[in-house]
Amino acid sequence: MGKDKPMKLRKNQMWNFRDHYIMLIPGILFFLVFCYGPMYGLVIAFQDFYPLRGISGSKFVGLKHFRELFTNPFFLSVLKNTLIISLYKLLICFPAPIIFCLALNEIKSHGFKKVVQSISYLPHFISWVVVSGIFLEFLSPSRGPINIILKNLGFEPIFFVADPRYFRAVLVITDMWKSVGWGSIVYLAAITNVDPALYEAAEMDGAGRIKQIIHVTLPAIMPIITVMFIMESGKILNDSFQQVYNFLTPTTYGVGDVISTFVYRMGIQNMQYSFTTAVDLFKNTISFILVVLTNAIARKTSDYGLW
Numbered sequence: 001m002g003k004d005k006p007m008k009l010r011k012n013q014m015w016n017f018r019d020h021y022i023m024l025i026p027g028i029l030f031f032l033v034f035c036y037g038p039m040y041g042l043v044i045a046f047q048d049f050y051p052l053r054g055i056s057g058s059k060f061v062g063l064k065h066f067r068e069l070f071t072n073p074f075f076l077s078v079l080k081n082t083l084i085i086s087l088y089k090l091l092i093c094f095p096a097p098i099i100f101c102l103a104l105n106e107i108k109s110h111g112f113k114k115v116v117q118s119i120s121y122l123p124h125f126i127s128w129v130v131v132s133g134i135f136l137e138f139l140s141p142s143r144g145p146i147n148i149i150l151k152n153l154g155f156e157p158i159f160f161v162a163d164p165r166y167f168r169a170v171l172v173i174t175d176m177w178k179s180v181g182w183g184s185i186v187y188l189a190a191i192t193n194v195d196p197a198l199y200e201a202a203e204m205d206g207a208g209r210i211k212q213i214i215h216v217t218l219p220a221i222m223p224i225i226t227v228m229f230i231m232e233s234g235k236i237l238n239d240s241f242q243q244v245y246n247f248l249t250p251t252t253y254g255v256g257d258v259i260s261t262f263v264y265r266m267g268i269q270n271m272q273y274s275f276t277t278a279v280d281l282f283k284n285t286i287s288f289i290l291v292v293l294t295n296a297i298a299r300k301t302s303d304y305g306l307w
Contacts, residue, residue, distance in 0.1 A: 045278040065278035097183030120181025132246035190221040226304040234291035
């Protein structure tokens with residue numbers, strides 16, 4: 001009888017909140033159809049897939065495409081570029097929303113803060129096609145304001161987007177410009193939950209604004225920072241195809257060609273579907289391992305994590 005009571009209680013709770021569960025159905029269906037359903041196609045990585053034969057009629061070849069992957073002369077270079085660009089973004093773009101959020105939180109004028117927030121969110125809604133056009137014009141060696149300043153100072157103009165020395169920096173800067181405002185939302189939401197009494201107590205103890213940020217604000221949002229860092233670590237191999245594809249030029253292939261552009265060429269242009277499925281399976285497996293490892297490290301060094 002004792003075991004039946006919790007079961008009845010759960011059933012009653014589910015019935016009382018039935019409207020909420022019904023609202024979950026579209027989201028669950030979305031993930032089932034577009035995320036979990038296509039996972040059946042992973043078997044293509046172990047086949048010589050031909051579209052006319054379909055998955056069931058294609059020949060099983062085992063790990064053949066994975067061996068081709070690690071012996072492909074271009075893959076190691078592509079993997080290296082992906083790792084370098086992603087690590088740059090992790091080191092520079094990940095802290096940027098946190099710093100921006102802390103700066104916004106210090107603004108006293110509510111109206112001015114809202115204006116700054118709104119302006120910072122706008123780039124998130126601009127497509128990479130438009131963003132690339134803006135920055136290509138802005139960094140143009142003939143018309144771009146930066147090169148006009150360089151010319152006036154007596155320097156030679158630089159075509160930043162086509163120069164391998166600056167290409168990765170362009171990717172990092174444009175990604176930060178596009179994501180910093182939107183990324184700060186979750187941290188701003190966390191800061192609003194900080195008890196104002198903590199700031200008052202810190203101020204009574206003689207702590208200035210900087211010390212209040214270090215000893216009150218940052219510890220309060222550290223759980224969110226940890227969770228976001230774990231999620232970002234899993235994206236190290238998941239580069240932004242739209243961004244790189246729109247900026248990439250033949251002169252920057254050596255430093256800018258990443259896994260997603262490599263998969264696009266091999267899969268869409270060369271129609272090597274099995275090979276590119278193997279590449280994506282390898283990439284997602286590594287991403288899963290990175291999330292698990294980062295979460296384990298976070299759990300050992302702090303009390304925060306995804307699970």
